[in-house]
Amino acid sequence: MECQECHERKATLHFKHIINGQETKISLCEVCAKKKGYLSYPEEGYSLNDLLSGLFQKDGLNLSSAGTTKSNQSQELKCPSCGRTFSEFKKAGKFGCANCYASFGSKVEPILRRVHAGNTKHTGRIPKRAGKYIQQKQLISSHKEELKQLIEEEEFEKAAVLRDKIRELEKENHQNKEAGDNT
Incomplete structure (x- = not known):
């Protein structure tokens, strides 16, 4: 779409004016928009x-x-x-x-x-090759925190089940790491 003012350059800015309920649309290039006063930012842009x-x-x-x-x-x-x-x-x-x-x-x-949409802690990205190993390690860590909480609350039956789950994940993680080192 070409600029409605100069008819020379491509229109990159589109404005809509509503005056007394009547809508008017105008498409301008950046040069004409500056001349008409629609743009008020500095020449070098924003830093x-x-x-x-x-x-x-x-x-x-x-x-x-x-x-x-x-x-x-x-x-x-x-x-x-x-x-x-x-x-x-x-x-x-x-x-x-x-x-x-x-x-x-x-x-x-x-x-x-x-x-950052509510996030204040940078968690980073996980590499694809080591992704499963790292995710399991994070899961084990969170389970250990949960285990501490269960022990403090004296929920020993639940803590025992979680302890076994942690051991199983650690064993699986150790095997995956060794298998990855051999390849």
Whole structure:
């Protein structure tokens, strides 16, 4: 579809206006859309920093340092390892070191929850070759946690059944690992 304004370039933006219940659709190229004032982003586009800034602003965190007072600056979160402040993190969009996440975690976690659909822990992906072995190992680990809970609750019959299941999975996992090492 060509631009309805210049009739030279391909229309990449489509707008719908509803005025007094009457709908009007217009398709424009990016150049004409900028001329008409439909686009207001900077020439270089948006950076990751702009994205993070927008996320912090949505949570009510002020990014500008103009409104901060000396008392706020002295109470501001600071990483004990690298000395980076939370304001510097917000401005740069990057942590200074590995310990910054622990230092700023309470303020960053709600944002990560929203961005990652409620997940704050990276579980990674499992390689296809070792997938079954790793999944069984994770299952054994979760069963062991459940076993501890059953023992604390004095559910010894259920704990015995789960213990046997863990032993069976460990034996199977050991055999699969040895078979994988031989190939």
